[in-house]
Every structure is written in structure tokens, then in C-alpha cells.
Amino acid sequence: MTGYVQSLDLACGALLVTAVVIVWRRRLSAIIRTFALQGTALAAIAAILAAHGHDPRLGAVAAGVLVLRAVALPWLLRRALGSGPDAGGRETRPLINVTASLLAVAALTMLAYAVSRPLTALDPSPAADAIPVGIAVTLSGFFVLVTRRRAVSQLAGFLLMDNGITATGFLTTADTGLLVELGVSLDVLLAVVVLRVLAGRMRDVFGDTDLDDLRELRD
Amino acid sequence: MVTLLMAAPVLVPVCVAICYLLAGWRPLTAWLAPVSAALTLASALALAAVLPGSRAALDGLIRADRLTEFMLIVIGSVGLLATAATPAWLRGEIAAGRATTRTAARHSVLVQLFLAAMAAAVLAASLGVTWVAIEATTVATAFLVGQRRTRAAVEAAWKYVVICSAGIALALLGLLLLNAAAAHAGAGTGLDWARLAAAATRLNPAVTRIAVALLIVGFGTKAGLAPLHAWLPDAHGQAPAPVSALMSGVLLSVAFCAILRVTAIADLVLGTGFTRALLAVLGLGSLLVAASLLIRQRDYKRMLAYSSIEHMGVMALGAAAGGPLALAAVLLHMLGHGLAKGSLFVSAGRMLQATGTSRIDGVRGLASRLPLLAACTGAGVLALAGFPPFSLFASEIGIIRAGFATGLGGVTAAALILMIVITAALLAHTSRMLLGTDAAAGPAAGGGNGSSAGGAGASDVTAGLAPVVIALAACAVLGLYAGPLAGLLHSAAHTLTRTP
Numbered sequence: 001m002t003g004y005v006q007s008l009d010l011a012c013g014a015l016l017v018t019a020v021v022i023v024w025r026r027r028l029s030a031i032i033r034t035f036a037l038q039g040t041a042l043a044a045i046a047a048i049l050a051a052h053g054h055d056p057r058l059g060a061v062a063a064g065v066l067v068l069r070a071v072a073l074p075w076l077l078r079r080a081l082g083s084g085p086d087a088g089g090r091e092t093r094p095l096i097n098v099t100a101s102l103l104a105v106a107a108l109t110m111l112a113y114a115v116s117r118p119l120t121a122l123d124p125s126p127a128a129d130a131i132p133v134g135i136a137v138t139l140s141g142f143f144v145l146v147t148r149r150r151a152v153s154q155l156a157g158f159l160l161m162d163n164g165i166t167a168t169g170f171l172t173t174a175d176t177g178l179l180v181e182l183g184v185s186l187d188v189l190l191a192v193v194v195l196r197v198l199a200g201r202m203r204d205v206f207g208d209t210d211l212d213d214l215r216e217l218r219d
Numbered sequence: 220m221v222t223l224l225m226a227a228p229v230l231v232p233v234c235v236a237i238c239y240l241l242a243g244w245r246p247l248t249a250w251l252a253p254v255s256a257a258l259t260l261a262s263a264l265a266l267a268a269v270l271p272g273s274r275a276a277l278d279g280l281i282r283a284d285r286l287t288e289f290m291l292i293v294i295g296s297v298g299l300l301a302t303a304a305t306p307a308w309l310r311g312e313i314a315a316g317r318a319t320t321r322t323a324a325r326h327s328v329l330v331q332l333f334l335a336a337m338a339a340a341v342l343a344a345s346l347g348v349t350w351v352a353i354e355a356t357t358v359a360t361a362f363l364v365g366q367r368r369t370r371a372a373v374e375a376a377w378k379y380v381v382i383c384s385a386g387i388a389l390a391l392l393g394l395l396l397l398n399a400a401a402a403h404a405g406a407g408t409g410l411d412w413a414r415l416a417a418a419a420t421r422l423n424p425a426v427t428r429i430a431v432a433l434l435i436v437g438f439g440t441k442a443g444l445a446p447l448h449a450w451l452p453d454a455h456g457q458a459p460a461p462v463s464a465l466m467s468g469v470l471l472s473v474a475f476c477a478i479l480r481v482t483a484i485a486d487l488v489l490g491t492g493f494t495r496a497l498l499a500v501l502g503l504g505s506l507l508v509a510a511s512l513l514i515r516q517r518d519y520k521r522m523l524a525y526s527s528i529e530h531m532g533v534m535a536l537g538a539a540a541g542g543p544l545a546l547a548a549v550l551l552h553m554l555g556h557g558l559a560k561g562s563l564f565v566s567a568g569r570m571l572q573a574t575g576t577s578r579i580d581g582v583r584g585l586a587s588r589l590p591l592l593a594a595c596t597g598a599g600v601l602a603l604a605g606f607p608p609f610s611l612f613a614s615e616i617g618i619i620r621a622g623f624a625t626g627l628g629g630v631t632a633a634a635l636i637l638m639i640v641i642t643a644a645l646l647a648h649t650s651r652m653l654l655g656t657d658a659a660a661g662p663a664a665g666g667g668n669g670s671s672a673g674g675a676g677a678s679d680v681t682a683g684l685a686p687v688v689i690a691l692a693a694c695a696v697l698g699l700y701a702g703p704l705a706g707l708l709h710s711a712a713h714t715l716t717r718t719p
Binding site: 115118119121122123135138142145151154158161162165168169172173174175176177179180183184186187190191194195197198199201202205206 | 280345347348350351354355357358361362365368369370373374376377380381384385388391392394395396398399400401402403409410423425426428429
């Protein structure tokens with residue numbers, strides 16, 4: 001039992017730390033590497049819960065998460081970074097500097113603990129106690145999404161948000177049904193593919209993926 | 220047989236999409252798309268006629284109740300309008316060199332998948348499948364928005380996918396929390412709409428409150444409601460005209476239908492106060508955004524997009540008022556807005572082809588040059604502004620009366636003032652485009668090239684407008700006499716309020 005709780009807390013801690021690292025680092029290639037690590041931590045959460053609950057189906061989901069989040073999506077992101085003029089680029093000029101961003105993430109984590117009190121109280125268990133971590137990662141992802149200017153960084157923010165939501169889904173330990181899980185994964189994958197293609201097109205027509213150049217449409 | 224009728228709105232468009240994938244876009248296959256939409260409409264009408272109550276099929280995967288049937292009628296009728304106008308529009312684009320038959324084939328495949336995803340979203344028996352289908356509409360339409368591959372189109376597509384995916388991700392979080400609450404209640408309901416509603420009293424209120432707020436804001440993104448509406452004017456402005464018609468006329472309503480169902484469950488758990496406050500804030504915010512940005516609008520497609528935000532805001536206020544009468548008015552408003560806005564976007568697409576500009580000040584004296592197009596646009600704008608005999612008049616009156624009757628008097632009065640401002644702005648912009656003399660704009664339209672393209676398009680422009688005339692006529696007839704649809708509207712509203 002203690003081994004289960006410790007390993008679950010370790011995996012959730014890894015999830016939160018990688019989220020902070022993604023907010024902290026500016027080099028896009030480092031962000032993508034951290035993102036792969038986070039995918040592994042997410043798969044570990046699912047695997048630990050599967051082992052604890054003797055749930056082979058959740059074990060299969062964990063394997064799927066590992067393939068999708070730790071291998072396929074980072075690979076897609078790296079391809080998006082690919083051969084353009086900003087290959088190996090840095091993020092660059094975020095709207096909010098790194099120190100302020102880290103403080104914001106700390107504040108968001110506290111906020112996550114505050115708002116998810118009803119959730120942890122709903123069904124007290126080691127997994128439910130970790131739900132605020134999932135919410136904190138989701139909020140950090142939303143924060144990255146709105147404060148970064150590179151297309152690839154925004155994409156990373158979107159995926160961070162999605163990792164947080166998936167972790168929350170695992171930690172509530174309520175089965176959503178295989179069809180919904182498959183559909184959600186497929187939609188996320190397709191959305192990322194679509195965004196990757198659009199980022200490529202943006203590079204073709206704008207010469208860069210700096211979203212500051214997106215000034216054609218406004219009122 | 221009923222199972223087949225229920226599955227048809229999803230299966231037929233998927234089959235037609237495969238046909239386009241294999242056969243490409245030809246004069247013959249061009250008419251497959253309207254046939255597919257007509258079949259959707261026919262199966263919706265048949266379901267409404269033969270099916271008295273709610274019925275599940277395909278192992279409980281899909282369910283058709285009265286609300287589903289009504290939403291399928293909306294999808295089918297606006298889909299028929301948009302796809303019937305597509306062949307003429309695509310021919311115009313190909314003639315102008317802005318598209319090839321390959322672009323046309325890809326356009327048709329994606330539009331069919333888009334229609335199938337929307338039908339799946341309203342047919343789904345569970346909230347989870349509805350979420351998957353609504354996110355699938357984002358994926359299907361992303362490349363339709365960016366079809367022209369110009370700077371503006373790619374930018375609009377990027378914003379559209381990022382904002383909608385982030386918003387709908389919030390809804391996913393809400394969905395997971397609601398699922399946790401349902402699992403804790405121990406009713407074994409999963410995310411099935413009907414079973415969630417039946418077990419609603421056992422859901423944990425504190426968790427449900429967080430979940431419902433996330434779901435309403437998340438689906439509200441896709442419905443174009445205020446805080447996360449920023450994608451809408453860009454996407455509607457840049458998408459090809461028939462796609463704008465579908466997005467504005469149906470997609471927003473399909474997302475709003477999910478909000479209505481979430482609200483129905485939330486009201487059983489939390490009482491009506493919570494969703495009423497939330498929806499009233501979102502609705503009033505949308506009206507405020509629309510009014511402030513419509514006054515100085517310079518682009519007529521964006522003008523129509525902001526008008527969509529306004530109408531979604533009005534529907535949100537109707538949903539905030541709640542009750543069978545207000546909800547019936549909201550549903551009628553969905554259909555009327557879909558027909559009127561769909562007609563206007565199709566007309567705007569033809570106007571863009573005829574004049575070569577989407578700027579309001581680039582179009583002058585349309586009434587003297589292209590009288591039929593001008594008449595359609597004028598009638599459509601009058602319908603949007605809520606003038607009788609169009610059905611939007613009846614539904615707006617219904618929503619406003621319900622608002623005053625349920626103690627939302629202050630909010631409704633503010634909304635009424637904003638609606639008057641919006642109407643004035645719409646009429647001012649439109650009259651400048653339709654009336655006046657052509658002489659001033661003629662030379663400014665871009666010399667020989669522009670005017671010859673306009674001249675060549677003139678006869679073609681008129682040819683593609685038959686669906687628009689029929690849709691506007693239907694919208695006017697609905698305002699005077701709803702016929703058997705009135706019964707469907709009221710029983711659909713009753714399925715939401717659970718008072719059969």
C-alpha cells in the first residue's frame with residue numbers, strides 16, 4: 001500500500017515538475033524533450049493505478065498513452081520545429097518573462113488546490129489527493145498557451161493542458177468508457193496534426209511562425 | 220427501420236464523402252452533396268413523424284428524442300441550403316482561378332465529414348460521444364477555413380483551431396469531473412444524457428457546479444459566446460461562403476444544444492439559479508461584444524459573423540430564462556437564425572465573387588446592378604434584425620417576454636437596448652451597400668478587370684440564388700405559421716424541462 005502511494009506521488013510530482021520546467025525553459029528543443037518526459041510520467045500514473053486496481057484495460061491505456069504522449073506527439077512537435085529558419089530556436093520573447101511566469105505557475109498551483117477541494121473530498125483516496133496536480137498542470141498549460149508567441153510553443157501549451165486533463169481523468173478513477181477514451185485520444189492527435197500542418201503553412205506564407213506577425217485580422 | 224433512419228444522418232454524408240474522395244468533383248457528383256443533405260432532412264422529418272418518444276439504437280450508442288429530431292431538421296435544412304448553393308459558388312471560384320477541381324473535391328469531402336460530425340453530436344446518447352463529435356467538427360473544418368491559403372486565411376485557421384481546441388479542452392475537464400461525480404453517486408450512469416438526468420439528485424452539488432461551469436464555458440467557445448468568441452469573426456470571415464453558412468447556421472447551434480442539455484441536468488442538481496446567472500452573463504457579454512464591434516465594422520462577412528455572436532447571446536438569454544416557452548422560442552430562433560444567416564452568407568459569397576471585395580465601402584448600389592442578390596441580402600438582414608414576418612420576430616418576442624417574466628428584467632432591458640443598437644448598425648451598413656448609385660463605385664471597383672469579372676458573374680450570380688430565395692421564404696412562413704413544427708418545438712422544449 002505505501003509503495004503504491006509513494007510511487008503515485010512520485011509520478012504526480014514528476015508531472016508537476018516537468019510542467020514547471022516547460023514554463024521555465026526557453027529553448028524549444030528542451031521543451032520538447034521535457035514534454036516527452038512528462039508523457040512518460042503520465043503513462044506511469046496510469047500504469048500505477050492499473051497495477052493497484054488489477055485493471056488490465058487501464059494497463060493497455062497506459063501503454064497507449066506512453067506511445068502517444070512520450071513518442072508520437074514529441075516527434076510531431078520536433079518535425080514542426082524541423083527545418084525552418086527557427087530550427088533549434090528559442091522562445092524568444094514571451095509576453096511575460098520567465099521569473100514572472102514561474103511565480104504565476106506557483107499561484108496557479110495554489111489556485112488549483114483551492115478550487116479542487118470538493119473533488120478531493122468527494123471520494124478520499126491517495127489518487128483523489130493528487131487531483132490538484134492535474135488541475136495545476138492544466139492551468140499552467142492554459143497560461144503557456146496565452147503568453148507564448150511561437151506557434152510551436154503554443155502547441156506545447158495546448159499539449160500541456162491536455163496532459164493535465166488526462167492526468168485528472170486518471171486520478172478521478174472513474175471509467176469513461178473505451179469509446180470515449182479512444183475518441184478523445186484520436187481528436188487530440190488529429191488536432192495536433194492539423195496545427196502542425198497549419199504551422200508549416202504559416203511558415204510558408206509568413207516566413208516565420210512568430211505569431212506577432214498575425215496582424216492581418218483585427219477590428 | 221427506425222435504426223436506419225437514425226443512423227442515416229451520419230452514414231449518408233460519410234458515404235458521400237467517400238464518393239467524392241474516389242470520383243472527385245465533376246458536374247455530376249457536384250449534386251451529391253445537396254442530395255445527402257436532403258436525405259438527412261428527410262430522415263429527420265420521418266423520425267419526427269413516426270417516433271413518439273425517445274428511442275435508443277445501436278446498443279445505446281445513439282438516441283433520438285424530440286430535441287434530437289429538431290436539431291437534425293436544423294442541420295438538414297441549413298445543410299441543404301448551403302450545399303445546394305455550393306456547385307454554383309465553386310464554379311464561380313474555379314472560373315476566377317481561385318480554386319481547382321481538386322480543391323473543390325477536397326472541399327466537398329470535408330463538408331460532408333463536417334455534416335456527419337454535427338449529426339453525430341446531436342444523435343449521441345452520451346455526453347462523451349457528443350464531446351468527441353464536436354471536437355471532430357473543429358478538425359474537419361480547420362482546412363476549410365484555411366482553404367484559400369492566403370495569409371489571412373491561414374491566420375484565421377490557426378486561431379480557430381487553437382482557441383476552439385483549448386475551449387473544448389475545458390469542456391473535457393468538466394466532462395471528466397461530471398463523470399467522477401456520477402461514478403461516486405454509484406448509479407452506474409456513465410455519461411449517458413438521459414441516465415445522468417434521471418440520477419441527477421444523487422450527484423455531488425459542489426463537484427457538479429465546477430463541472431457545469433467548465434462545460435458551459437467550453438461548449439460556449441464553440442457556440443461563439445463571449446469570453447472565448449475571438450475565433451468566430453476571423454473564421455467566418457475567411458472561410459468559403461458555403462462553409463461560413465454552415466458554421467454560423469448550424470455548428471453554433473449544435474454546440475448550443477449541448478449547452479442546453481448540460482443546463483437541463485445542472486438545474487436538477489443545483490436549482491436554476493447557477494446556470495441562469497452564468498448564461499445571463501455570457502449572453503449579455505456576447506451582445507456587448509457584438510454591439511461594440513458592429514458599429515464601426517468595415518467588412519460585410521465579419522459584420523455577419525458579429526451578428527451571429529449577437530444571436531447566440533440572445534439564445535443564451537433565452538436559455539437563462541428557462542422554462543418550456545422560453546426554450547421553445549430558443550429552438551425556433553436556432554432554425555430561423557440558421558436559415559437567415561445561411562442565406563446571407565451564401566449571398567455574401569456571391570457578392571464577393573461579383574464585386575471582388577469584402578469591404579462594405581467597396582460595394583455600392585447593388586440594387587441597381589444585381590437586383591435579385593440585393594433583394595436576398597436586404598430580406599436576410601431584415602430577418603436578422605427581427606422584423607416580421609420572419610420567424611426571428613416571433614422567437615425574439617418569446618425570449619424577451621420570458622426574460623421579463625422570470626425576473627431577469629434588468630438583463631433583458633439591457634439586452635433590448637443592445638439589440639436595437641445592433642439592428643441600427645446592421646441596417647445602416649446594409650443600406651449603404653444596397654442603395655445609392657453605382658456611378659461612384661464603378662470606376663473605383665478596380666478598372667477593366669474588376670468590372671468585366673463582375674459582368675461575367677452577373678447571370679451566374681442570379682442562377683445560384685434559388686436556394687436562398689426558398690430558405691428566406693421558409694423563414695418567413697415559419698414566422699406566420701409553424702404548423703406541425705410547433706408541436707415538435709414544444710415537445711422538444713419539454714424534453715429539456717422534463718415535464719412531458
